[in-house]
Amino acid sequence: MLKTQAYNTGNDTVCFDEMLRPDFSARECYRTLFEWLQRQSPGGIRAKQAEADAIFRRLGITFAVYGAAEANERLIPFDLIPRVISAAEWRFLERGIEQRVRALNAFLHDIYHRQEIVRAGRIPSELVNGNSAFLPQMMGFDPPRGVYSHIIGTDIVRTEEDGFFVLEDNLRTPSGVSYMLENRETMMHLFPELFAAHRVAPVERYPELLRQTLQSVAPSGCDGEPAVAVLTPGIYNSAYFEHAFLADQMGVELVQGSDLVVEDGALWMRTIRGRARVDVLYRRIDDAFIDPLNFRPDSMLGVPGLFDLYRAGRVTLVNAPGTGIADDKAVYAYVPDIVEFYTGEKPILKNVQTFRCSIAEERGHVLEHLEELVVKEVHGSGGYGMLIGPRSTRQQRADFAERIRANPGNYIAQPTLALSTCPAFAGSGIGPRHVDLRPFVLVGDRVRVVPGGLTRVALKKGSLVVNSSQGGGTKDTWVLED
């Protein structure tokens, strides 16, 4: 069904397509998939797509969209054409990600201790100590194994054959790993023959690796097998499905704040047999909500006294409170320096060029070039509160300029990247759509990167926004073995 001519003219801007070269030949790792796509009929693909949608709906893999009261449980669109990454490409990414997460953890340890990087003048003190994501309460505390961020989702975009850039480091509570796992199960179910023809590196060990990672950072005083629990805000949270899924796959309890109590110098969950000890809490709620006695007093989601217990080394919180500073968008611009400072190596993965509106010269450049840039709020996420220059109206740009002038420290800007495209099924046929990639990294007794990740795809033709809250979908990501 795939018409190569029609496929390529589907690209409205000139950008790197991961399947086809400009001369319509397939890149090596896509050869098998390309040939297979040419043999498929539109009706056949449509039928498989309907089958996939039915599977997801039945499993209840939905996410909640804030502010959409009626359809508060929506299905994330799943595109059934896999994205393929070669073994060599993956080795490169893996090395780069590992270097980056080690450096970021070293950075967190440093800023919560002697702040050598600030003393060395490599990063402004204000950016660390005046940052709302910086938690002074963490000063001088040593988390088990010195790890602050154990579970990281590194957002990577591609612009050319060798052009991989890190767009964001998500060090707080990155989500999406359940989609990586369920997308894979669905693909193996729908297309066993295509899957078998590819030698795809497995991802299904993730839950086991996650459990090992969590147990490896149990408090030092913990004897016996450390008890792990996943803390969720509850069924109305947008990622509730994932919280339940991970707890289930790891074989540990899924708890809410009301199930937990701090007593006798330990954390307990209320069970039908009375109380049971918790050593490691994988919490999927934000710092501000974990403990009403230490942070937001109105929080109903957390556990009173939890943070004091953590500081006393009686329970491990994953990720550590205060890690948000390392994925702050203003700090992001300094990550290449951070990597060099702590590892003594050149960064393997590049950053996207970033203009900091807090700095007068850079702000001037941003205000003059709004039409070409993407402007983001420093603390924003989910694709909200951003301006995409080339797609914006004059009025929107004027509004943003005003906001930037009023609160420059709150904004950064980046060039609009020509994100790479992959083939996606677009109702009437197969066309190129922009994608990004979020591999998942685990840091405990060692660093573990699962070969794969979540590919997010902007299903709307020409769109660059891949966030699920903005109409993006997901794909299975196939990392090939040699």
Add this chain to the structure above:
Amino acid sequence: MLGRTASSLFWMARYMERAENLARLAQVGHRVSIIPDGMGGYREDWKATLASAGCLPEFEARGAKLDAATAQNFLLFDRAHASSIRNCLENARNNGRAVRTALTREMWEALNSTWIEFAAIDPAEVGPGRMVELLDWVRQRSGQFRGAMLGSLLRDEGFHFCQLGTFIERADNTARILDVKYNVLLPVNEALGGERNQHQWDTILRSVSAVGAYRYFYRDRLRPRLVAEFLMLRPEMPRSLRFCCDFIAPSLGALAEMTGGGASSLALGSTLAAELRSTDLDAILRHGLREFLQDFLGRNAAISGALATDYHFD
């Protein structure tokens, strides 16, 4: 197991069982409403249907006119009625969703797809023609859920909390149906016989899907004392009070053994089961049928309360 998990499993099973019982009552109500009463009208008795479902006071508090359309809407679709089939299915599903990890995939799929499909129904499009079909479907889905549970759920504490939810709800339902119609089951009515009473006895049996079972078991025409005995005391009848208690007591016993707790719920449950095993219909009638049923409803509710206290649900 978390206390909250136990609570959710218990209520998930109760709501699913309640949805099934409501569907059966609504079907009987519908059937009766199209049978002529021989006096130019129909036998229609929505008041009894709502009373059997335990929701007559709530309906009357609204001051709405009671007819087939309002009763059926109230029983099936009303979002403001806590025990409408719609809300039961949603509550069952949300309780299941909150403890997704304690369910098997088969159970979750049964819960989830039932809710999704029911929520997609437009009440305005369900005319009398589709009503029976829809209610059949609800009963089938409840059966599918229960089948998934029996066929796939590990026999640990979670299973027993589900069993308790199912049988405490079912016992409550059967006792309520009998309580609403207790007068037509009194022996004096046997002598009176009559077409009208035959119909009432038939309706009671239908409300628990037991017409065929009754004929097969007794090989006799409908007699009030046999109907009463069948629904209260026969261990062979899967919706009788005795049958329910024969499942409630062992599950309470198993939980007590597994957890080393649960003394008060176990004491209540085993006493009630032992009494049902040792009593007979004559003793009940001497004591008073109405009194017996009221006493049973109270004690069944007390087991539910003791369970929540014993296992830290509350």
